[in-house]
Amino acid sequence: MSAHWSERREGGGWFAVWLIRGIGLHLGRRVARALLYPITLYFYFRRGPERRASRAYLTRAFGRPARMRDVLRHIHCYAATILDRVFLLARGTRDFAIDVHGLEQLEARIAQGRGVILLGAHVGSFEALRVLAEARPELRVRMLMDRGQTPAMTQLLHALNPAVAAMVIDAGGDGNDVVLAIREATAQGALVGLLGDRARSGEATRAVDFFGAPAEFPSAPHLIAAILELPVVLAFGLYRGGNRYAVHFEDFSAGAAIARNERNARLGELTQRYAARLEYYTRLDPYNWFNFYDFWQLHADPGGTVRDGAAA
Amino acid sequence: MSTQSPVEHELAELIVSSLNLEHTSAAAIAPEAPLFGGGLGLDSIDALELALAISKRYGFALRSDNPDNKRIFSSLRELSAHIEKARVA
Structure with missing residues (x-):
């Protein structure tokens, strides 16, 4: 249970490619959804660590033993949600009923014209945010994605929607190139999508309260935003069953620079506030939490992530 | 051990001041030692701040899509050589 998330092979990759693309697009969503039941059982019995992580998380979220x-x-x-990615990428949002909340908060930040960081998490479907691209086609959205970590998903993306794939910033690339790419994209007024709940191995993290216990969150998204003086808007696309999604935007920070001697304290505050808002949205529908590993493994990985207590 | 050229020293001073390296003097940065990871132990957040400082001081941007970035960021000497080349161009 203490393995770093990146050591687990990509969940769902195996069926993403052959089942979803083939059956999903040829026979339609209804047929493909019927197949989700045997797939769910297969995953349940074959992926022990993920099953245990799910049970531990749900027990924590519900405050009672998960069944x-x-x-x-x-x-x-x-x-x-993985299946729906296919339809969202290949056919857009027309098959779905997507409620959008807080769009005006995002619009206000976009209107400032200096780029925006859209900060999400591994909850629900970030793809549901494509509703934004359809409502505002002139917006440029560049998503950070680790191509090496999710080869099947990357392959799927390229096959289904090369235009979206071309907008991906490869988070698995050299770290210096990644931060420079974020700078270049936002300097042109683009929105850059990041997920703020997982640190890569060796990346600085903060232990903050999350669902009542300390968990490590990366501080880099908040630090990058402060250095580039970019506003941050939270963005979560929750799956609500059937063909329904709820997309939530929430203004998070204004994009003020942070003086070096205040960094330590301010990054702690920002990381904690992000975790609190993530908990709030995750609690709206706890089954949307898609970190299938022991997320609260405080200090269980001494060779991996490092605390950034000395970041100032 | 090789010594810093004047332009390398200027860049070393920019590195120390922009990254606020309290325990390192500009003169102590060996021109051929690795800047990132080992040696000075800079990370990609430092690279971002350094890129901003370089833009401000030298008026050009380090680019994410430059295939030579690994080499450019490898040492003070390489970074300085890249900046000098870009300024002339």
């Missing part, structure tokens, strides 16, 4: 049916529902929710 098998809860875990199955959790896996099913995950599988359903």
Whole structure:
């Protein structure tokens, strides 16, 4: 349970390619969704660490012991969002009922014209945010994605929507290139999408309260935003069953620079506030939490992530 | 051990001041030692701040899509050589 998330092979990759692309697009979403049940069972029985992580998380979220049916529902929710990625990428949002909340907060930040960081997490479907691209086609959205970590997903993306794939900033590339790419994109007024809940190995993290216990969150998204003086808007696309999604935007920070001697304290505050808002949105529908590893493994990985207590 | 040229020293001073390296003097940065990871132990956040400082001081931007970035960021000497080349160009 203490393995770093990046050591687990990509969940769902195996069916993403052959099942989803083939059956999903040829036979339609209804048929493909029927197949999610056997897939969910397969995943449940074959992926022990993920199953245990799901049970531990749900127990924490519900405040009662999670049952098998809860875990199955959790896996099913995950599988359903992966399937829907295909349709969202290949056909846009027309098959879906997507409620959008807080768009005006994002619009206000975009109107300032200096780029925006869209900060999400591994909850629900970031793809549901494509609703934004359709509402505002002139917006440029560049998503950070680790191509090496998710080869099947990357392959799928390229096959289904090369235009979106071309906008990906490869987070698995050289770290210096990644931060420079964020700078270049936002300097042109683009929105850059990051997920703020997982640190890469060796990246600085903060232990902050999350679902009632300390968990390590990366501080880099907040530090990058401060250095580039970019506003941050939270963005979560929650799956609400059937063909329904709820997309939430929430203004998070104004893009003020942070003096070096205040960095340590301010980064701690920002990381904690992000975790609190992430908990709030995750609690709206706890089955949307898609970190299937022991997220609260405080100090269990001495060779991996480092604390950035001395970052000032 | 080789010594810093004047332009390398100027860049070393920019590195120390822009990254606020309290325990390192500009003169102590060996021109051929690795800047990132080992040696000075800079990370990509430092690279970002350094890129901003270089833009401000030298008026040109380090680019994310430069295939030579690994070499350019490898040492004070390489970075300085790249800046000098870009300024002339």
